[in-house]
Amino acid sequence: MSTILVFVEQSHGAPRRASLECLSAARATGLSVAAVVAGEGAEQAAAGLGAFGATRVVALTGAARWSADAVASDVAAVARELGAKAFLASATSTGKDIAPRVAALLDSTLLSDCTALTAEGGTLVATRPWLAGKALAKVTSTAPVFCATTRPNVFPAAESGGTAEVVSRPASNGGRASVSAVAEKSGGKLDVKEAPIVVSGGRGLRGPENFHLLEELAAAFGSAATGASRAVVDAGWRPHAEQVGQTGKTVSPKLYVAVGISGAIQHLAGMRTSKVIVAINKDADAPIFKIADFGLVGDALEVLPALTKAVAAARAR
Ligand SMILES: Cc1cc2nc3c(=O)[nH]c(=O)nc-3n(C[C@H](O)[C@H](O)[C@H](O)COP(=O)(O)OP(=O)(O)OC[C@H]3O[C@@H](n4cnc5c(N)ncnc54)[C@H](O)[C@@H]3O)c2cc1C
Known part of the structure; x- marks a missing residue:
């Protein structure tokens, strides 16, 4: 069976949810799912990927520093070795750093930020929002390897209950640029791209001093x-x-x-x-009400x- 290779991101040995969604998207194509995971904690993260549908996992270990060049080159090598017919990553910041490089190394094109992925008569077909999301395009690729990124929070992160064969191998060192230090975000705030709930504020909040109301609702x-x-x-409020x-x-x-x-x-x-x-x-009459499921004037x-009080009370019940 043809293989689809998924680049799985992890942090301190825990796979990121967006990558687990990517594994689910890959599984739904009916292809055999392989995964590749890199960075410190890769082996630990690799161990849990069978439960999300990967049957083979390659953990790239021991790199002195994270380098997108080097990781992409290792990932492309794994794809070639497995004879992968498709490659997927999540459209996160890291995925957007790695996936185009992998696609280029595989002499392929990249279908970015896909919101659906299906196999139609043996051909992979991706759905991509176009024209600022006003239209949805169904696209496929004639490149030797179908390469795509999936939009976070669109696909489920469904467990399959399977197990995977895990192999570790040394990651390449070097690369033209590498990360020398990573500063953790203060306060452990959730990234807006990955949070299941987003509470956004605009100019209607009148000034930066009122955004604590939004933070309290988020909390x-x-x-x-x-x-x-x-x-x-742009106003420097956020x-x-x-x-x-x-x-x-x-x-x-x-x-x-x-x-x-x-x-x-x-x-x-967005x-x-x-x-x-x-x-x-x-x-x-604000245009936002045209796409809102619920509106409050x-x-x-x-x-x-x-609203914050009502949400807190509802959660306490
Ligand atoms: C090339 C380009 C790229 C852009 N990219 C982005 C982008 O990525 N993201 C983005 O957001 N915009 C983007 N913009 C800007 C966009 O066009 C709008 O200007 C911007 O989104 C408006 O922000 P806003 O809704 O906060 O402000 P406004 O348009 O000023 O709206 C404020 C709203 O608050 C309401 N309001 C006022 N007071 C209150 C109150 N007390 N209580 C409740 N409601 C109140 C008003 O009725 C109004 O609807 C881009 C523009 C261009 C040209």
Whole structure:
């Protein structure tokens, strides 16, 4: 059976959820799933991948420093060795760093940020949002190896209950650029791209001093991240890492709460594939209400404390 190779990201030996989603997407194609995992903790992460559908796992161990060049070259070598017909990674920051390099090394093209993947008559077909998410294109590839990235939070991270044959091998050292140090984010905040719930604020919050209301709502939800419109990022109210949209991050959480955000096309481009969208805006004609599943017309500064209280009470029940 043909093989699909998945690049699995891990942190301190724990596979990232976005990569487990990628394994599920790979499994759904019906191809035989292999995985490759790199970096410190790779062997530990590799051990759990059989449960998510990988039948073979290669752990690249012992690299002195993380280098995207070197990792991509090792991953491409594994793909060649396995005769992989397809290669998948998640469209995270790391995945976006590795996947295009692997595709280039395999003399292939990359279908990025796919939201569906199917096998139709033996051909892999990916669905990709186009035109800032207004259209969905079904695309395939004539390249020797089908290479794609999957959008985080779109595919389930389903367990298969299987086991995998795990092999370890030394990772390459070198590469043209390598990471010399990694600073952990302060406060252990969730990344807006991977959080299951995103609570985003816009200019309607009136000033940076009011964003604590948004943070309190995120904290009440538990596993939620705070996001922002570009207008507030440009104004210096919020860090760029929180920006959602065409020139920010693309998110696809289970729940997206847009507070004081008008719903410009460039913002929608980054969040319209969210499962449930809630909009809070004082203008009943704001465009955001056109794509919202639930809308609340009101002043964010009054609505947010009441909503936070209600969410906290509901979770305490
Ligand atoms: C090339 C390009 C790329 C872009 N990329 C992005 C991007 O990645 N992400 C992005 O977000 N934007 C992006 N933009 C900017 C985008 O066009 C909008 O300008 C921006 O999204 C507006 O942000 P906003 O909704 O916070 O502000 P506004 O459009 O000013 O909307 C504020 C909203 O708050 C409401 N409001 C006001 N007071 C209250 C209150 N008290 N309570 C409740 N609601 C209130 C108003 O009714 C209004 O709907 C881009 C633009 C361009 C040209």
